[in-house]
Amino acid sequence: MPTRKPVLPSDWVKHAQPIEGIERIEAWFHGNAYAMHRHDTYAIGRTLAGVQSFRYRHGQRNSLPGNTIVLHPDEPHDGRAGTEEGFQYRMIYVEPALFQEVLGGRALPFLEGGVTTDPRLAAATHALLPPVGYTLESLEQSDALAELANALAAATGTPARTAKGDFLAARRARDYLHAHRARVVTLDELEAATGRDRWSLSHDFRTFYGTSPYRYLTMRRLDAVRHLLLHGAALADASAAAGFADQSHMTRHFSRAFGLTPGRWLRTAGAVARLT
Template sequence: MDSGGGPAAGRGSGGTGRRASGEWARHWRHAGLPGLDLLRARYVRHTFPRHSHDGFVLGAVSGGIEEVGLPEGTVRAGHGSVVMINPEVPHTARAGVDEGWTYSTLYTSAELVAGIAAETTTLRGTPGFTQTSVTDVHTARLIHEVHRAAEEGNALAADSVLRIIVARLLHAHGGSLPTRTPRTAGALRAARARDILQERLAEPPTLEELAAQLETSPFALLRAFKDAYGMPPHTWLTDLRVRRARRLLESGSMPAEVAAAVGFTDQPHLNRHFTKIVGVPPGAYRRERGPAAGAGRKNVQDPGARPRLA
């Protein structure tokens, strides 16, 4: 049974300058598991800035403490905890103790969760989770087991256990997510500002230009946008650029090309923001999803190896 702590310490911790801190990470996808990304990592100094995901986050902490910053406050998750974050919920993450935290995370698509909810629950509307963190040692162990099965190339086992996890969590902590329909003038302007930023991803307007286009003041737009999306426009735009960068890298584009396509100044600019938000550099992310990555990499099960940060 995978403890979730990653392969044994020692060799191959990566070439990103983090070896001394003991940090390591592997962010990857199994070809036989559509709608699922996997991250297994230990972070000590790394902090995730405010960002969100278009799908669900299901994480199991196996060591240390993770502090997750959410709109309603900070959650501290330790060994045996399961963290559940719904789509588009802005959050941060960092170590809650000096030794950092170790965890296994499943990034599941909204479509996958909706399908499981329709098959196994009576939830109406858009399904999601009503709790952010619970102590559930059994489910945490199952999350680690999905990683173990995927790394061994056993897509059947990984998919089966994944569905058991989602159904179990929906039954215990599921609910219908509120719909986000802009009603106030501020919310409508925020939605329009979001659309403009999406359209002008590589060459966005200044805040003053954006506010003028929407016939409001810069501060009023800042307040309305943060109320609607949990972060100011420039933070939201960086998050969107990283999401687009992920898709381009997954399609095989090179990091330098991706940086220019999504509006980053250069590749180091992409590297910095991508690594902060995703947890691994874009080069490592691309390698785990390219044609050579395969359906599983049994070499990472070598007891002397670690998932790499670069």
């Protein structure tokens, strides 16, 4: 009698109740999970089962159960199963601004390689990676983020001195972009709002927040799209409401940011309803 192959579960992504500045997921994928993409947050997580493989900074990375993954903002990466059995993981996406509240204008920590067994980072991420059904209290999250920011700085050797650049101007730019995220914002506006020339401001923003002002604005629009899609909006309506020129414009940016088309992203999120 021929051996029957085991039935693999469908791909799924479970989302925790969102709290401003941080997103938590737990997911299962087999085969190819995500195409190459980049987002403007840290992606910090732990592999729970299987082999989690991805390309990152021109190399192949493999995360095993118990490893900690730390991907820097705006660094391209993909995702796939390293074996036929698939992989399961938990991940948090943290806005660099939350770490800057702890770092106070120091350069953002950068972990070379993206995967680590450093016990300091394993301990610091533990409180932020519970099952998605667990709701983090505000103070609990704040304490855990402060511990993680300091652990990242220590593990990566981030200098204790403030980085070169105008941190206050970068923070004013971020606040302005956040307040006007549903419309086109010009460089002239940012210069007027911050008192900083566009080239210096662009450098400052990337130093302190890990991405460019334009990418930051685009990601806030994509956050709005995801929220609207999960609440039943049509793609065209969500695109328009979030300030994109049209649906195709939004879809191109969505795929580059998340490694999935809006339709596939929504299908994996929709699988949660069948699992919970």
